[in-house]
Amino acid sequence: MVKRVVTGNYAAAFAAMLARVDVIAAYPITPQTFIVEHLSEFVNDGLLDSAFMRCESEHSAMSACVAASATGVRTYTATASQGLALMHEVLFIAGSAHLPVVMPVVNRTVAGPIGIWAEHNDTMPQRDTGWMQVYVEDNQEVMDMTIQAFKIAEDKRVLLPIMVCLDAFILSHTVEPVDFPDQDKVDKFLPPYRPDHAVLDPKDPMIIGSFSPPEYIQEVRYQTDETMRNALEVVEEVNAEWAKEFGRDYGGLIEEYKTEGADAILITLGTVTSTARDIVDEYRAAGKKVGLVKLRFFRPYPTEAIRKVASKCKAIGVYDRAVSFSAGGPSWIEARNALYGYTIPVINVLAGLGGRDVTEPDIRLMFDKVLEAAEKGEAENEIVWIGTRGVKP
């Protein structure tokens, strides 16, 4: 193992190399560009032996990954924001045909207005495409989860594509010390991909993507749903194996921080988690009973894990960096669905949209709102916009 100080983008690109991907197809977009550039350098320096398709669009990059994956090889791409939106149509094919493409997505606001900073309104709308989504907190996790992503996606019980979601700039362009796993250990952890369900080969003709009548499609949907549910278990297994081999345990579907004895728990996702951890320490030191849950996987959604958390506290706040207009933040909507029948207040805190900084005072306010709800047993407002000009939180 070697420790190097690198950006999230570098970690995402290097992880593809460690995973020995066969085909990469990509198109540059800020803030993902460095991933494509680093991969180009690896290929041109002879370090990475992949077919590297420098496509003319993200729609084509994803199409190339899907088509290549359908021949039975390991594929990788990366994108952000508008690029992911352009891929939308193709994403469904990977999910329904069980093609385990791995894709880091650098979360960036989707226009309009056009911006380049962190927001989750690019990945959240893709939740129903059949892709798994894991949200990460630091550059080490970018590296580790990109490698784990292949293992989870290629598991025979799952066979679904996966997005590794990292916040724009906060991770993509910021350097942090990262432990680089050894190649031979990664090779042992991640054996070559050898599928039998999707292999385009004239020696054993197979048709993938046939025009299908209603007699068959519903079963396809059921299978995607079923394998997505299977992934709940596989995520935990892979996390445990990773922890054993590489010494870093991420908790699997969610990570809990000081939830024991907490009255008020905040569920975060992405980089905001790190700041929230500090605030938990500060509040605990002051005798305030708060705890934190880092939601790692949004798909598959860890319903059971969230219920367990809810059964030990008095109120929950769910942080979102995206909004489903008139309905609330997507992570909150999901949590409330999971907690149907639970009587504790579950409030939504929205902050950091368009890449606005989510500061310590913002997070204190979030915890204060959840603490207040825990005390009263109800919340004044279910959806709280924090740090919005002209809007009282």
Place this chain on the structure above:
Amino acid sequence: MDRHQGGETIGITIKTLPEEELFTSGHTACGGCGAPIVVRAAMKILGPNTVTYFPACCLLVFGGTYPHNAFKVPYLHVLFENSAICAAGIKQALNKQGKEDVNVVAFAGDGGTGDIGFQALSGAAERNEDILYICYDNEAYMNTGIQRSGSTPFGAWTTTTPAGTKIGGKELFKKDIPKIMMAHNVPYVATASVGHPADMLRKIEKAKNMKGFRYLQIFAPCPTGWRMDTAKTVEVAKKAVNSGMWTLFEMVDGVITLSVKPKMEPVDDYLKMQGRFRHLTDEQIKIIQGWAYKKNEMDLKFVEAFSEDKKE
């Protein structure tokens, strides 16, 4: 610099066409459809060591609805507008596995090729992806019920260019996709027609044996959409060439040759065989005739400018 190798043909003719059917009977194309003529012949020439791709188009549907299928080779369908890149993705992935000998072909309609699919097509051509791309041109979006495409000729009735009382059919001219493909400087670009089978077979075989990006656009009448006799597919296709409505040529490494010199017969006969032109006024027919003459004149100049003797 020549971007390809190969291109040798053993001279497959209708008589020596392999007997093995890789695109079998039982497909559900309408009677007289030109597209399956193209696909059947191409599959015979390409042979069993082939992987194919189809976008959304008539072929995807008549080629087989799950669990039925007319193909004996593997095929992939992903979407409507990404045929060229999907074929390229397949090819690159097969190469990575050491299966370099497998032919990868995309068959697509004119809409999936020159309109919505053009970005992916142009990108794959620019990168000289090692695939064969065959567009069967039936001059409209047939699968969705005969809507106009960029390839629909002037005056033609379609459901989105109806023969109205104010406007009669399409007001714009057919987009010249083959010439746009030539501008990509790919190893091989050719036009062909189901009305000239010997020429078509030769071109498919030649394209098969070349490397790099190869583009073939094959004129394939659609009796259903063209409102014509299902027994006249080949005759109509022949007349298109003879009247200069469709020109047969090929470009190999920048050298363009005319395959069949247009006889420039009046367009009337060609138009009269098809209901899609039934509403045309004399004025409109004159416009079409003028277009054919002009196109022919330009084509001849073009062929002359890129002929073998002009290559230094």
